[in-house]
Amino acid sequence: MLTREEDVLSAAEAWRYAGREVAIATVVETWGSAPRPVGSHLVIDAEGHFLGSVSGGCVEGAVVEEAADVIATGAPRMLEFGVADETAWRAGLSCGGRIRVYVEKLN
Amino acid sequence: MRLDVLRAMNAARRARRAGVMVTRLADGDQRFVEAAAFGADPLADTLDSALRMGKSAAVTVDGADYFLAVQAPAPRLTLIGAVHISQALAPMARIAGLDPTIVDPRTAFATPERFPDTPVIAEWPDEALAGAPPDRYTAVCLLTHDPKIDDPALVLALGADCFYIGALGSKKTHAKRLERMRAKGFDEAALARIHAPIGLDIGAVSPAEIAVSIIGEIVAALRRKPLRSAAGAP
Incomplete structure (x- = not known):
């Protein structure tokens, strides 16, 4: 069965209570054809385990990497992905859309 | 995100109560506002319209950028x-x-x-x-x-x-x-x-x-x- 957004956020709460360090990534804006709607979540722990999706697989790897930094520093950050973006060399959206993803630590 | 805010949001969802998570993007300040409490919130009208539309969105109010994560009960x-x-x-x-x-x-x-x-x-x-x-x-x-x-x-x-x-x-x-x-x-x-x-x-x-x-x-x-x-x- 597909994981729903609410399952993802419940998992984030459960992971944190279990003592795991957790970051939550949220799609806050999309332009053009984007694979996942605004409000979609990816939940990541310090070991790089993740649940949910912010792009249907295109940029999850990069978000998981950034999440490790966010967990380490505690400071939220805004990521932007898209074919026209300078980050496209390492992670881009094949559909041609752009997305902004907010990554924050669960404290 | 603070764990207590996430817990409040998850609890509202389990009880089938609608609400909006408000994140001020400049500093990450956050609150979860249940629909019943919109009236007392400074962004009352904005939250009300976001929930009516049923869509999470980034908005700018009085020069400040916010992300509004709308939570409606699962159908x-x-x-x-x-x-x-x-x-x-x-x-x-x-x-x-x-x-x-x-x-x-x-x-x-x-x-x-x-x-x-x-x-x-x-x-x-x-x-x-x-x-x-x-x-x-x-x-x-x-x-x-x-x-x-x-x-x-x-x-x-x-x-x-x-x-x-x-x-x-x-x-x-x-x-x-x-x-x-x-x-x-x-x-x-x-x-x-x-x-x-x-x-x-x-x-x-x-x-x-x-x-x-x-x-x-x-x-x-x-x-x-x-x-x-x-x-x-x-």
């Missing part, structure tokens, strides 16, 4: 009738993100063997739904062909402003159903909300095909127009 599907169509409809509904429950007082039909993965309540609709009454985020399908069973559920669904009400049966059967509901005091605007005959017209023949047509109709009801006055719900 439920109540199937009146543990019938053949329900056997196909329940698993399809789950895949589509709806949360199905089956209600049928006829214990020969309402067995776990016939519905291995779906809660089955072998009681009359008014008793079965007393614990989890339908709300505006509930779809109700009347599938028994038996007014004794369908009608009490229809009365509850109309009273609860369910986002979708579908009823199986011919036009003639439906005309009689409407007469009975008029006799109970429902006006034409309320009765017009019943989808009958149930399902999109895709030429469905088998129970599984009929289930597909019903799922399509429910998704259209859920997505095509915003859930009216959802923000006013307590």
Whole structure:
């Protein structure tokens, strides 16, 4: 069965209570054809385990990497992905859309 | 995100209460505001319109950027009738993100063997739904062909402003159903909300095909127009 957004956020709460360090990534804006709607979540722990999706697989790897930094520093950050973006060399959206993803630590 | 804020949001969702998570993007400051408490929030009007639209969005208010994560209760599907169509409809509904429950007082039909993965309540609709009454985020399908069973559920669904009400049966059967509901005091605007005959017209023949047509109709009801006055719900 597909994981729903609410399952993802419940998992984030459960992971944190279990003592795991957790970051939550949220799609806050999309332009053009984007694979996942605004409000979609990816939940990541310090070991790089993740649940949910912010792009249907295109940029999850990069978000998981950034999440490790966010967990380490505690400071939220805004990521932007898209074919026209300078980050496209390492992670881009094949559909041609752009997305902004907010990554924050669960404290 | 603070754990207590996340916990408040998850608790509201489990209790089927709508709300909005507000994140000020400049500094990450956050709060979860339940719909009932919008009035006391500085962004009251903005939150109200976000929930009415049912869409999470980035917004700018008085020069500050916010992200509003809208949380509406997960849509439920109540199937009146543990019938053949329900056997196909329940698993399809789950895949589509709806949360199905089956209600049928006829214990020969309402067995776990016939519905291995779906809660089955072998009681009359008014008793079965007393614990989890339908709300505006509930779809109700009347599938028994038996007014004794369908009608009490229809009365509850109309009273609860369910986002979708579908009823199986011919036009003639439906005309009689409407007469009975008029006799109970429902006006034409309320009765017009019943989808009958149930399902999109895709030429469905088998129970599984009929289930597909019903799922399509429910998704259209859920997505095509915003859930009216959802923000006013307590």
